[in-house]
Amino acid sequence: MTLAARDLRWEAGGRIIVDGVTLEAAPGRMLGLVGPNGSGKSSLLRLLCGLRKVRSGVVSLGGTNIGALSRQAVARRLAVVEQHAGTQSQVTVEDVVRLGRSPHRSALAPWSEVDEAAVAGALERVGLDARRDQPWETLSGGERQRAQIARALAQEPSELVLDEPTNHLDVRHQLDALTLVRGLGVTSIVALHDLNLAALFCDEIAVLAEGRLVRSGTPEAVLNPEMIAEVFGVCAEVRVSALSGRPHIEYRPN
Numbered sequence: 589m590t591l592a593a594r595d596l597r598w599e600a601g602g603r604i605i606v607d608g609v610t611l612e613a614a615p616g617r618m619l620g621l622v623g624p625n626g627s628g629k630s631s632l633l634r635l636l637c638g639l640r641k642v643r644s645g646v647v648s649l650g651g652t653n654i655g656a657l658s659r660q661a662v663a664r665r666l667a668v669v670e671q672h673a674g675t676q677s678q679v680t681v682e683d684v685v686r687l688g689r690s691p692h693r694s695a696l697a698p699w700s701e702v703d704e705a706a707v708a709g710a711l712e713r714v715g716l717d718a719r720r721d722q723p724w725e726t727l728s729g730g731e732r733q734r735a736q737i738a739r740a741l742a743q744e745p746s747e748l749v750l751d752e753p754t755n756h757l758d759v760r761h762q763l764d765a766l767t768l769v770r771g772l773g774v775t776s777i778v779a780l781h782d783l784n785l786a787a788l789f790c791d792e793i794a795v796l797a798e799g800r801l802v803r804s805g806t807p808e809a810v811l812n813p814e815m816i817a818e819v820f821g822v823c824a825e826v827r828v829s830a831l832s833g834r835p836h837i838e839y840r841p842n
C-alpha cells in the first residue's frame with residue numbers, strides 16, 4: 589500500500605465537498621482523477637497530501653496515517669504539484685527547483701553533490717536546463733508548470749500527486765510531461781481534465797462527481813459514453829485508437 593484514502597470526508601462553506609471517498613494508488617502505477625469542474629478533485633488531492641485535515645476518514649502513506657507523520661517525513665516521500673503554485677518573486681528557476689531538496693537536508697547541512705545532481709537532472713528532464721538562471725516572474729505559464737514539475741522531481745519522491753499538470757502546456761509538452769511522470773515508475777495520482785490524456789497514460793481512472801467517487805477502474809472500463817453523459821453531460825463516442833490502442837473519445841457539441 590502506498591497512498592490510500594478510506595472514507596474521506598471534508599466540508600467547507602457549510603457544504604460537503606469530499607463525500608466518503610475510498611481509493612488506493614497501486615504501487616508504481618498512475619491513477620487518474622477526473623470529474624467536472626467543482627467536483628472536488630483539488631480538494632481530494634489536498635487531503636491526500638496532508639495539506640488539509642480530513643473531517644473524517646483516514647489517509648495513509650506507506651501504511652501509516654498521514655496525520656501521524658511529520659511534514660518532513662511526508663515530504664521525503666510525497667511530492668505535490670499544485671494547480672496554482674505560487675512562489676516568492678525575485679527567485680530564479682533553479683531556486684524554485686532547489687526547494688525540492690529541502691525535505692532531504694538538515695538545517696545546517698551544506699548543499700551537496702547529490703542535491704546538485706538531483707536539481708540538474710530534474711531541470712534537464714523537463715527541458716529547462718538552459719533556463720536555470722531565468723527569473724521566475726519572466727517565465728511563461730507552461731514554463732512555470734514545467735519548473736514546478738522539476739521541483740517535484742528534485743524531491744525524488746516515491747509518491748507524486750499532480751493537480752492538472754498539463755494546464756498551460758502545449759500538446760507536445762502535455763505528452764512529454766505525462767510520459768515523464770509515467771516513466772519515473774513512482775506511484776502517481778494525477779487530476780486531469782482531458783479524458784483522452786487520462787485514457788492514454790493512466791493505469792486506472794477514478795471519477796468524481798459532486799464529491800463522490802462514482803466510478804473507478806481501467807480506462808477501458810471507465811471511459812464509456814454512458815459515464816461521459818451521466819457525469820459530464822456530454823454526448824460522446826469512444827473507440828479504440830489505432831495509434832495507441834487506448835480508448836479515444838470524440839465529443840458531439842451540445
Ligand SMILES: Nc1ncnc2c1ncn2[C@@H]1O[C@H](COP(=O)(O)OP(=O)(O)OP(=O)(O)O)[C@@H](O)[C@H]1O
Binds near residue numbers: 600623626627632
Ligand atoms: N475553502 C473552501 N471554502 C468553500 N468552498 C470551497 C473551498 N474549497 C473548495 N470549495 C468548493 O468545493 C468545490 C470543489 O472544489 P475543487 O477545487 O476541489 O474542485 P475541482 O474538481 O478541483 O474543480 P476544477 O475542475 O474546477 O479545478 C467547489 O465548488 C469549490 O467552490
